Amino acid sequence: QVQLQESGPGLVKPSETLSLTCTVSGATISSHYWSWIRQSAGKGLEWIGRIYTSGKTNYNPSLKSRVTMSGDTSKNQFSLELSSVTAADTAVYYCARDSRRSGPYYNPYWYSDLWGRGTLVTVSS
């Protein structure tokens, strides 16, 4: 049974970097695609980005200048870093496994078929 577990500090100071890790059990990260999604009271669910099996990444343009995603196959973990945080980055952060099906015009159908329970990160001094 595949499980995802987010971990990291629950409190981050403004202007600092938020760092989260997603530990995967029951599957190897190099065999799947992984994403980060966050949920805040103000903005609802927001897609942050995806990391591919190749290590390639896609980020939400609204966060792109501050986001870095990476994977560590030796630990079977992938991570999220978000720099220069403000109170607007306070949210529950979810990691998820992405899957795809063939679609028309080389545009696959993507969906997140497995999610972690999420971790609340509060940005405050």
Place this chain on the structure above:
Amino acid sequence: DIQVTQSPSSLSASVGDRVTITCRASQSISSYLNWYQQTPGKAPKLLIYIASTLESGVPSRFSGSGSATDYTLTITSLQPEDFATYFCQQSYTMPYTFGQGTQLEI
């Protein structure tokens, strides 16, 4: 970004009822539409992808339909465990965007 408008934002129903939740995209998304269920303290759960494909293990009382800009999630014969919040998501183009959610209450 593609805007996804979900309605209603909340819905009251009873066990055994049939309910419908709607998502409308700001442009055609050609069935690139997913539905998720969220209950407090639990991981969000994929219900339907590609607008109408039921995820493995999801009860058949859940169904999805739609095309172009308009999509629907239908739950027939509501069960107690179905009272939750439901979200749609478009995956036609990045950044993927979500509806604001529908809270289904008893």
